[in-house]
Ligand code: SF4
């Protein structure tokens with residue numbers, strides 16, 4: 251299949267490992283990615299400032315995606331998923347609002363019609379690529395690993411809009427990990443938030459959110475954490491040392507993107523998956539995989 | 541300030557109350573029966589003493605200005621658990637966002653980080669600019685060096701329209 255892809259702000263400006271691994275893995279699974287021109291921030295970061303400006307940004311990016319004529323838009327960032335699902339919901343429900351936003355889009359010759367289908371990365375892998383294809387292409391089984399799945403709040407909530415997973419007991423990521431032979435065990439803190447959106451107002455509290463979750467995962471003897479959101483990954487991986495100080499303990503926990511894990515199972519070289527860019531101690535995990 | 545304090549010292553403002561209601565679509569605070577399910581699962585309650593059910597109650601009663609100026613609305617982590625779990629479809633987080641929007645309109649004190657997001661988008665189209673990645677071995681990599689494609693730059697037209705959108709409420 252061919253799909254448009256929307257990278258957002260955090261992935262293409264700061265989380266290159268995610269972009270590299272998505273670009274490396276998906277085409278091998280039969281998904282051709284089409285980059286979008288002139289896109290901008292998805293809008294989520296300014297929901298707090300002005301809802302109309304948020305809707306404008308969301309609808310503008312969606313309109314650019316629609317212009318490609320493609321039927322699907324792949325979204326690998328859960329923050330962007332929130333923006334688009336909310337905007338689609340509001341604009342579908344309210345014709346006048348859609349007209350108002352479209353009158354802004356007209357300045358650039360764009361129009362939002364609501365015809366493209368958005369798919370979050372785990373949704374695409376679970377429901378379009380599917381288990382059989384993934385398992386056909388995996389060369390290594392990861393049965394030595396016990397991994398903690400971290401979903402990302404905006405990947406599973408709100409569920410009322412386009413329910414692709416159970417918001418209280420999400421399964422997609424756990425299934426995806428399990429298909430590679432690794433154990434994805436349940437843990438009580440699974441649905442806890444990484445805290446990243448508090449960075450804009452309460453920096454220390456944001457770090458404590460992340461620290462508490464990582465500490466709990468580490469104490470439960472997991473080999474690593476698997477994420478699918480660049481904001482969560484930044485909190486858990488790049489900032490791991492700093493967040494450790496908020497909970498007063500040493501953290502030494504490998505954190506990686508699902509697409510990196512999948513790539514490893516497919517036998518792809520580490521550098522191609524951006525694994526040299528992870529700041530958390532992923533070497534421990536790589537040794538176990540062999 | 542608690543609700544009891546407010547009720548004895550302040551008067552509710554029905555005009556502002558309506559203004560907030562207009563912003564939140566179908567998720568009306570008056571459907572709230574104060575079951576506190578939202579607050580019991582709120583991560584910001586544990587860390588920063590945010591009580592979403594209390595915000596809902598204050599909005600319901602019309603004590604808008606006090607909430608808008610209190611700073612407590614900026615403690616929400618936007619995890620959306622309250623919206624997911626409210627049995628009455630009240631969506632406290634949507635109310636909090638509406639109150640934040642109102643705080644911007646009323647020129648109340650807004651956390652720097654949120655304002656910076658706006659100026660960054662105006663300048664670059666994104667909330668971040670491309671930065672060098674540093675590996676575990678402390679080597680530096682740019683997008684270019686990693687073989688990743690160039691990023692789009694916002695046109696003058698985009699900037700002008702974004703400004704226009706910011707001017708609407
Ligand atoms: S969960 Fe809903 S009904 Fe219950 S207190 Fe919170 S807002 Fe009110």
Ligand code: SF4
Nearest residue numbers: 582616617619620622
């Ligand atoms: S969205 Fe905000 S108010 Fe609602 S549960 Fe999460 S942190 Fe609390």
